[in-house]
Amino acid sequence: GQNIDQPTEMTATEGAIVQINCTYQTSGFNGLFWYQQHAGEAPTFLSYNVLDGLEEKGRFSSFLSRSKGYSYLLLKELQMKDSASYLCAVRDIYYKLSFGAGTTVTVRA
Amino acid sequence: SQTIHQWPATLVQPVGSPLSLECTVEGTSNPNLYWYRQAAGRGLQLLFYSVGIGQISSEVPQNLSASRPQDRQFILSSKKLLLSDSGFYLCAWSQWGPPTNEKLFFGSGTQLSVL
Numbered sequence: 001g002q003n004i005d006q007p008t009e010m011t012a013t014e015g016a017i018v019q020i021n022c023t024y025q026t027s028g029f030n031g032l033f034w035y036q037q038h039a040g041e042a043p044t045f046l047s048y049n050v051l052d053g054l055e056e057k058g059r060f061s062s063f064l065s066r067s068k069g070y071s072y073l074l075l076k077e078l079q080m081k082d083s084a085s086y087l088c089a090v091r092d093i094y095y096k097l098s099f100g101a102g103t104t105v106t107v108r109a
Numbered sequence: 110s111q112t113i114h115q116w117p118a119t120l121v122q123p124v125g126s127p128l129s130l131e132c133t134v135e136g137t138s139n140p141n142l143y144w145y146r147q148a149a150g151r152g153l154q155l156l157f158y159s160v161g162i163g164q165i166s167s168e169v170p171q172n173l174s175a176s177r178p179q180d181r182q183f184i185l186s187s188k189k190l191l192l193s194d195s196g197f198y199l200c201a202w203s204q205w206g207p208p209t210n211e212k213l214f215f216g217s218g219t220q221l222s223v224l
Contacts, residue, residue, distance in 0.1 A: 004152075033212070042199055042215035043153070087152065089213075095141070095203075096168075097213055101152035 002026040002090045004100035011106045012078055020073045020103045022088030031091040034062050034073045037102065038084045046086075047073070075105070083107045111136035115200045115216030122223055128173075128187040130219050132200030135181065140202040142183040143213070144175055147197040159183060195223045 003025040012018040024032070031050040035043035049055055049064035049071060061074040075082055085102040092098070115132045122128060134140050144156040155168045157175035165175050172191060176184045183200060200216040 031211070035213075040197075040218075040220070042218050043213075045212050045214070048212065089153075091211070095211060096155065096158065097143075098155065099145075099153040101150075 002092065002098040004088055004090055004098060006086075006088050006100045006103045008101070009104045009106070011108060014078055014080060014107055014109050016078050018075045018078060018105060020075070020086050020088075020105070022071045022073070022100060024069050024071070024088070024090045024100075026069075026090050026092055028093035029066060029090065030093050030095065032062075032064055032071050033089040033091065033097065034060075034071075035087040035089060035099075036084050037087060043087055078107045080107050080109065111202070111214065113200065113202055113214060113216045115219060117219060118217065119220045120222070122190050122221065124192055124223055125189050128185070128190050128194070128221070130185040130198055130200075130221075132183045132185075132216055133181055134202045137181070137202070137204060139180060140204050141211075142177060143201040143203070144183065144185045145199045145201060145215075147199065149196070153199065157185070190223045192223050195221055197221075 006022045033048050034046040036046050037043040047062035049062050054063045059076045064071045083106050085104045087102045088100040089097050112135045141160050143158045145153040147153050159165050159177045173187050198219045201213045203211050203213050
């Protein structure tokens with residue numbers, strides 16, 4: 001199975017940058033996903049990493065180091081609408097996706 | 110394009126009553142289907158997943174069951190609800206290969222309160 005750890009909460013100012021770290025332990029790694037979830041809503045896909053390195057998508061970037069069991073999601077130029085929970089999820093070799101508990105990001109004006 | 114429908118959006122049920130949540134996917138064939146539960150302040154817990162009609166894998170022992178009577182229909186059931194069954198239930202689908210490459214797409218969720 002997987003063991004996925006990420007911080008519970010983070011707070012940042014509008015326009016700033018925030019980095020959400022995720023560490024994982026898995027018996028068979030087959031990809032790492034980041035999802036965004038606003039309160040009371042379903043998660044929506046943000047990014048996917050299967051090889052080491054940085055994937056950039058506009059204001060959001062995600063990094064993966066498989067040897068370290070580590071990923072981060074970088075949110076730049078924070079906007080109020082970015083206030084949400086960010087979920088790190090690891091896929092195993094059987095294509096099952098396991099989620100971390102999520103990091104609640106609060107953006108302040 | 111593909112869409113996923115999940116209903117109802119909210120449900121309040123007494124302890125000991127039955128449960129049936131339904132999920133359907135449109136615009137694709139032979140999707141992988143999933144039921145997740147999210148307790149307040151906690152991560153998503155995989156309950157069941159299915160790779161084809163009649164093929165159900167259970168991830169955790171519980172008083173819930175799942176069925177897939179049709180290719181794009183996934184049903185979560187219980188004969189007798191417990192207080193601990195309260196939570197946010199999410200149906201999701203994925204598919205092998207491009208263009209979605211096994212990304213999970215979620216339904217809008219059902220907030221279940223067992224009283």
